[in-house]
Amino acid sequence: MSREPMTSPRPLRIAVPKGALYPDSYAMLSAAGLDMTPLDDQGRHLIFSTDRGSMPAEYIIVRPTDAPVFVANGGADVAISGEDSIVEADCDVVELVDLGFGACRFVVAEAESSAGAADAAYRRRGALRVATKYPNVTRAYYDRIGVQADIIKLYGNIELAPLSGMADRIVDITATGTTLRENHLRVVDEVFSSTARFIANPSAARIDVRVRNLAAALEAAVSAASAAGKE
Amino acid sequence: MVSATPRGFRDVLPEEGTWREQAVRRVQQCFSTWGYDPVETPTLEALDSLAAGGIATTPFRFFDDDGNQLALRPDVTLPIARMVATRMQHVPSPLRLRYTTPVFREEESLRGQAREFTQLGVESIGMAGPAADAEVVEMLVEGLYATGLQEFVVCIATVGVLLELVDAACDDGAWRQAALDAYHTSNWVALKQLAMAPQVPPAFGRALSALPFISGGPEAVEECREMVTPLGCQDGLDQLDATMGILGATGLLRFVRVDFSIMNSLDYYTGLVMQAYAPGAARPLGSGGRYDTTLASFGRPEPAAGFAFGLETVLGALISQGEVPEETYVQADCVVGGDEPSQVFKAAMQLRARGLRTQIIDDPDADLAACARARGVRGAWRADVSGMPQPVAMPLQREEPVVSAATRPRGGEVR
Numbered sequence: 001m002s003r004e005p006m007t008s009p010r011p012l013r014i015a016v017p018k019g020a021l022y023p024d025s026y027a028m029l030s031a032a033g034l035d036m037t038p039l040d041d042q043g044r045h046l047i048f049s050t051d052r053g054s055m056p057a058e059y060i061i062v063r064p065t066d067a068p069v070f071v072a073n074g075g076a077d078v079a080i081s082g083e084d085s086i087v088e089a090d091c092d093v094v095e096l097v098d099l100g101f102g103a104c105r106f107v108v109a110e111a112e113s114s115a116g117a118a119d120a121a122y123r124r125r126g127a128l129r130v131a132t133k134y135p136n137v138t139r140a141y142y143d144r145i146g147v148q149a150d151i152i153k154l155y156g157n158i159e160l161a162p163l164s165g166m167a168d169r170i171v172d173i174t175a176t177g178t179t180l181r182e183n184h185l186r187v188v189d190e191v192f193s194s195t196a197r198f199i200a201n202p203s204a205a206r207i208d209v210r211v212r213n214l215a216a217a218l219e220a221a222v223s224a225a226s227a228a229g230k231e
Numbered sequence: 232m233v234s235a236t237p238r239g240f241r242d243v244l245p246e247e248g249t250w251r252e253q254a255v256r257r258v259q260q261c262f263s264t265w266g267y268d269p270v271e272t273p274t275l276e277a278l279d280s281l282a283a284g285g286i287a288t289t290p291f292r293f294f295d296d297d298g299n300q301l302a303l304r305p306d307v308t309l310p311i312a313r314m315v316a317t318r319m320q321h322v323p324s325p326l327r328l329r330y331t332t333p334v335f336r337e338e339e340s341l342r343g344q345a346r347e348f349t350q351l352g353v354e355s356i357g358m359a360g361p362a363a364d365a366e367v368v369e370m371l372v373e374g375l376y377a378t379g380l381q382e383f384v385v386c387i388a389t390v391g392v393l394l395e396l397v398d399a400a401c402d403d404g405a406w407r408q409a410a411l412d413a414y415h416t417s418n419w420v421a422l423k424q425l426a427m428a429p430q431v432p433p434a435f436g437r438a439l440s441a442l443p444f445i446s447g448g449p450e451a452v453e454e455c456r457e458m459v460t461p462l463g464c465q466d467g468l469d470q471l472d473a474t475m476g477i478l479g480a481t482g483l484l485r486f487v488r489v490d491f492s493i494m495n496s497l498d499y500y501t502g503l504v505m506q507a508y509a510p511g512a513a514r515p516l517g518s519g520g521r522y523d524t525t526l527a528s529f530g531r532p533e534p535a536a537g538f539a540f541g542l543e544t545v546l547g548a549l550i551s552q553g554e555v556p557e558e559t560y561v562q563a564d565c566v567v568g569g570d571e572p573s574q575v576f577k578a579a580m581q582l583r584a585r586g587l588r589t590q591i592i593d594d595p596d597a598d599l600a601a602c603a604r605a606r607g608v609r610g611a612w613r614a615d616v617s618g619m620p621q622p623v624a625m626p627l628q629r630e631e632p633v634v635s636a637a638t639r640p641r642g643g644e645v646r
Binding site for chain 2: 072073074083091092093094095096097098197201202203205206207208212
């Protein structure tokens with residue numbers, strides 16, 4: 001009679017975000033003992049598998065915003081995902097480890113040239129017009145501060161919205177603030193700050209021992225990385 | 232014009248319907264052997280009575296012509312609480328009730344989730360203590376097993392430890408709410424950050440961060456006890472320990488794990504909590520626990536516990552575990568025809584009495600063997616002048632055991 005969590009016969013499936021989080025995700029998973037070499041030559045493949053490293057694994061490369069969705073719906077057992085994407089996706093995942101990298105901030109910004117215009121528009125209209133790629137985060141923020149906001153969902157080049165006069169403000173993520181400054185946008189408030197997280201499907205987190213093992217290995221890798229950083 | 236069902240609602244076709252019906256029967260049979268009686272509550276409830284039990288918002292609300300606000304039930308526990316506090320108020324406890332019923336939940340667009348699903352569950356009312364807890368845990372295990380599922384885990388815990396830890400760690404209401412929210416959303420990163428807040432004594436902070444990672448067999452209860460007893464936050468652990476002891480004696484620990492990460496819906500549960508998971512199911516199969524304060528809000532202050540699991544989720548897990556019933560669906564066991572409908576009906580009655588699922592062919596000239604073959608049915612009969620069924624020769628195609636799909640055993644005993 002076994003009381004250990006059961007292990008599904010298929011390899012653990014790991015969603016790895018493409019884009020800015022990719023290099024650190026790759027490094028961190030390698031440091032945790034996984035064989036990441038199948039990802040070195042991706043070609044046109046979508047799924048990569050390995051029998052080497054600390055455990056057999058399957059990797060899928062996903063858009064960062066999709067990582068929580070894959071995990072919540074069982075398309076992947078675990079993923080690395082930015083806290084920003086997790087909050088925006090608002091789906092059922094277990095957040096296991098703060099991986100420390102990928103730091104960015106959710107900020108509210110407006111055009112430097114139109115300081116005070118947004119507040120004036122709010123007084124006049126009773127609602128702010130806010131453009132964002134993150135409508136859920138934006139909605140939660142304005143609900144929290146008790147401001148009526150008309151949210152305009154955009155898919156890119158958010159900076160254009162206030163510059164073109166389409167919106168009073170934007171809610172967007174920024175790592176260094178460079179893009180905002182270059183576009184003459186000024187931060188007026190901070191919503192929250194985000195880092196990359198190791199997340200798991202709620203079922204896998206509870207019944208698949210490999211998830212807990214990998215979380216522990218990643219925790220150790222994070223500690224080692226931060227110790228190395230301090231030296 | 233093409234009409235689809237509304238998003239999140241669907242039709243069930245015969246093949247799946249047969250499977251569902253068989254699974255439901257086995258589960259109902261299982262619950263019945265525990266002495267639980269079937270009850271039904273209305274599809275619609277007055278919104279006020281749901282609100283009394285703590286469901287503030289629910290989808291699918293509307294007004295009837297009298298101006299009453301009604302809601303499709305999102306849950307069966309509250310309607311049953313209402314029922315036992317009203318029409319059953321003079322029926323003495325303990326009450327053991329079971330149900331099979333569709334419930335309705337809102338799910339956001341574009342998430343691929345159903346909004347109607349069938350819940351199978353039980354409520355045990357007027358009983359408290361480790362034996363009462365063990366009863367519902369074991370019934371959840373046996374109920375899931377009765378569906379044919381063999382790989383699953385029922386995670387159990389008790390909410391007292393967490394509530395006491397959070398209360399003792401900090402007297403700031405906002406911090407407490409944030410800590411419970413972090414727990415509720417399984418955000419262990421946020422929980423750890425909150426636990427390291429300067430106003431939290433380190434021993435409490437460490438315990439709070441570690442709590443969701445405590446899991447395993449009966450030894451996990453001890454592990455938790457060692458951690459929280461020095462802090463005075465061991466509420467419920469004795470009972471959980473005793474419950475695990477009873478379950479151990481029944482040999483069901485293969486399916487049961489202690490897991491302190493599953494404590495959620497904390498505004499509702501007061502002791503035992505459970506959550507069932509299976510490989511191949513991304514979402515919990517079912518959940519439940521002890522809710523000793525809910526009945527009081529309906530005017531019958533009594534302890535209670537229960538659980539429900541989702542038929543569709545469980546059958547989905549069976550499919551991903553490759554446990555789909557092997558028999559291909561057949562409409563019936565045999566066909567019967569004849570010259571006169573009166574004779575055919577008499578013959579059909581006799582065939583049904585033998586336990587054969589019988590389809591009537593209303594065509595005196597039909598080739599009954601061909602009809603049977605076309606339907607994938609194994610037998611063909613012709614009614615004689617006295618209404619007796621006479622076998623029609625079927626050209627032999629393949630040897631198959633003649634066992635009705637309806638009577639074929641599936642699943643089995645847990646032990």
